Amino acid sequence: VPRVKRGVTKHARHKKILKAAKGYQASSGRNYKWAKEALMHAWSHAYRHRRQRKGDFRRLWIIRIGAACRQHDTNYSQFMHGLTAAGIEIDRKMLADMAVRDPAAFERLVALAKTD
Amino acid sequence: MAHLAPMNNGCVRYICQLKRLTLQYCKNGGSSRGIREFLSETVAQFAKENPHLTVYVRQRPGRHPRIVAEFLSGNSRVVSVKNMSVEEVAGHISLLRTSSGIKTVKLAKPWHTDNPSIQGNWTPFLYK
Numbered sequence: 001v002p003r004v005k006r007g008v009t010k011h012a013r014h015k016k017i018l019k020a021a022k023g024y025q026a027s028s029g030r031n032y033k034w035a036k037e038a039l040m041h042a043w044s045h046a047y048r049h050r051r052q053r054k055g056d057f058r059r060l061w062i063i064r065i066g067a068a069c070r071q072h073d074t075n076y077s078q079f080m081h082g083l084t085a086a087g088i089e090i091d092r093k094m095l096a097d098m099a100v101r102d103p104a105a106f107e108r109l110v111a112l113a114k115t116d
Numbered sequence: 117m118a119h120l121a122p123m124n125n126g127c128v129r130y131i132c133q134l135k136r137l138t139l140q141y142c143k144n145g146g147s148s149r150g151i152r153e154f155l156s157e158t159v160a161q162f163a164k165e166n167p168h169l170t171v172y173v174r175q176r177p178g179r180h181p182r183i184v185a186e187f188l189s190g191n192s193r194v195v196s197v198k199n200m201s202v203e204e205v206a207g208h209i210s211l212l213r214t215s216s217g218i219k220t221v222k223l224a225k226p227w228h229t230d231n232p233s234i235q236g237n238w239t240p241f242l243y244k
Contacts, residue, residue: 071243101233103242 061096068099072110082113125216133187133217137209138172141181147198148181154205166213183208187217 014032021028021035028038066076074082083090088109090098098106125131139155141148155173163171180198183205187193193212197205 068238100238102235103238104235 058092061092064096064099065092068096068103068106069110072107074110074114079110079113082115083109086112086115088112131188132166132168132213133189133215134169134185134213135188136170136172136186137212138174138184138186139181140174140176140179140184142177142179143175145178145180150200150202150205151181151183151197153202154209157202158206162209169213183212185212187215189217191217191219193220 017032017035017039018030021039023029024035024038027034029035062076065079069076069079090109095106095109098109125133139151139159141151141155143152159171159173163169180196183195183197185193185195193215195208195212197208200208
């Protein structure tokens with residue numbers, strides 16, 4: 001096998017990693033060794049947080065719905081119970097969106113949830 | 117990115133959004149075979165049928181063939197026609213001819229609305 005100098009292929013491999021690490025501070029954005037480490041952490045965080053994002057948003061929506069229905073003399077748990085009793089299946093994402101964008105409709109939903 | 121403005125093109129009068137086509141090919145390359153056949157057969161009649169288009173034919177020796185489309189909006193799109201048959205090249209050209217000039221961009225979310233709030237957003241003073 002003829003002798004192979006590894007410069008070209010190594011450069012191509014490193015270039016990919018350094019491109020992915022653009023914007024990272026100090027050596028992590030410039031130095032291949034540190035960029036690789038920083039990226040490994042970044043990718044593992046991204047993997048974990050893609051799964052956590054679903055729960056994070058649900059928690060945010062619940063906080064917003066709770067805040068909105070407290071303005072109407074109820075609380076989140078009573079409100080959600082009333083909604084399921086009334087057969088309304090609107091999800092928390094849309095409820096939170098309505099609380100911000102369409103407060104009149106949200107008020108009607110609270111009224112519906114309060115009726116027995 | 118800015119939302120896509122609704123295209124009223126065609127509601128009353130249709131204006132072809134494609135302004136200029138540049139067909140770049142190689143005289144001898146194997147990947148240019150399809151577009152060479154297209155150029156020898158169909159392109160003259162295509163240009164005659166579409167007088168609003170300017171069709172340029174450029175030789176790029178030693179490189180893969182491509183079609184550069186420029187639209188009235190100033191956007192351009194480059195389609196590589198490497199190793200395509202005549203029918204595929206003609207298909208791409210007709211796709212460009214009928215397309216709007218909007219850039220093909222990945223949408224961040226599958227929904228969009230211009231008026232998210234009809235009666236107005238919540239403010240702290242709404243239920244005070």
